[in-house]
Amino acid sequence: MDPIEGKFYRYVIYLSYIGESAKQVLIFYDSVHSLITKITISLRIPQVCISTAMIFFHNFSLINYVFSSEEDKEETALACLFLSTKVNNYLISLTRLVPVYLQVISSIGITDVSMKEKTLETISELSERVMEKEFAVLKTIGFDLNVDLPYVYLEKMKIYFNEHINNDKHIKIIYNFLNDSFKLPVSLYYSPLKVSLACI
Numbered sequence: 001m002d003p004i005e006g007k008f009y010r011y012v013i014y015l016s017y018i019g020e021s022a023k024q025v026l027i028f029y030d031s032v033h034s035l036i037t038k039i040t041i042s043l044r045i046p047q048v049c050i051s052t053a054m055i056f057f058h059n060f061s062l063i064n065y066v067f068s069s070e071e072d073k074e075e076t077a078l079a080c081l082f083l084s085t086k087v088n089n090y091l092i093s094l095t096r097l098v099p100v101y102l103q104v105i106s107s108i109g110i111t112d113v114s115m116k117e118k119t120l121e122t123i124s125e126l127s128e129r130v131m132e133k134e135f136a137v138l139k140t141i142g143f144d145l146n147v148d149l150p151y152v153y154l155e156k157m158k159i160y161f162n163e164h165i166n167n168d169k170h171i172k173i174i175y176n177f178l179n180d181s182f183k184l185p186v187s188l189y190y191s192p193l194k195v196s197l198a199c200i
Contacts, residue, residue, distance in 0.1 A: 026184070032057055032077045033183045038104045039081060039097070045090060047179060052084035052147050053077070054182040059141045062188060074105065075126070079133035087145050094127040102126070150178055150196035157200070174199050 036053050039045070057080040067073040078101050085092050102122070154174065161171055177199040181187075186195060 028073075029058075029183050029185070032073065035074060035077055035104065036081050039078070039100050042100045042104070043092065043096065045081075045085060045092065046088070048149065048151065049081065049084045049088050049090055051149055051151075051179070051182045052087055053081040055147050055149075055187050056080040056083055056137055056141065058185040058188055060137045062185065063140050064136075074101075075129055076133050076137065079130045079137055082130060083134050083137060083145075087147065094130060095123070098123045098126050098130065148192045150181075150192040150199070153193050153196040154178065154199075157196075 033050075033054060036050055040047075040050050057077055060076065060080065067076065078097065082092075082094065082097055085097075165171060178196065181195055181199065190198075
C-alpha cells in the first residue's frame with residue numbers, strides 16, 4: 001500500500017473510532033472551505049490560493065484532526081491561507097488578512113472608538129497566533145511546500161477540449177467540480193491527474 005493511502009485509511013479508522021460520521025466530516029471540511037472562500041472573495045485572492053490552502057489544511061488535519069475549539073480550527077485555516085498566498089507569490093500581509101477574517105466571522109459593525117482600539121489589540125494578538133499556527137502547519141507537513149494542483153493538467157488538455165468538447169458550459173462544470181473537490185481530502189490519496197480526469 002502506498003504510504004499516502006496508508007495514512008488516509010488510518011485517518012478513516014481514527015474518525016470511526018472517535019465517532020465521526022461521514023456527514024460530520026463533510027460539514028467540518030465544508031465550513032473550512034467556506035471560510036477561506038469568503039476571505040479570498042473579499043480580498044480578490046485567486047482560486048489557486050484557496051486550493052493550495054485546503055491541501056495544507058487537509059495534510060495538517062490528517063495528523064492533528066482534533067482541534068481545541070472552533071476558533072482553533074478557523075485560525076489554523078487562516079494560517080493555511082496565509083501560507084498559500086506566499087507559496088503562490090500572491091503576497092498579502094496579516095494586517096490586511098486578519099481584519100477581513102474578523103469581518104467574515106462577525107457581523108458586528110465597529111463604530112465606537114474604544115471598540116476600535118480593542119479591535120486593533122485583537123488584530124495584533126490574532127496575528128501572533130496565526131504566525132504560530134503557520135509554523136505548526138509547516139512543522140506538521142514537514143516544510144513540504146511543493147503542491148501539484150489538478151489545474152495544470154486541465155490546462156494541458158485545452159487542445160482536447162477545443163476539439164472534442166468545445167462547450168464553455170461543460171468546461172465550466174469541470175472546473176466547478178475541480179474547485180469543489182478541495183472540500184474533501186481527496187488530494188491525500190489521489191494524484192492531481194486522477195482528480196482532473198475524474199472531474200472531466
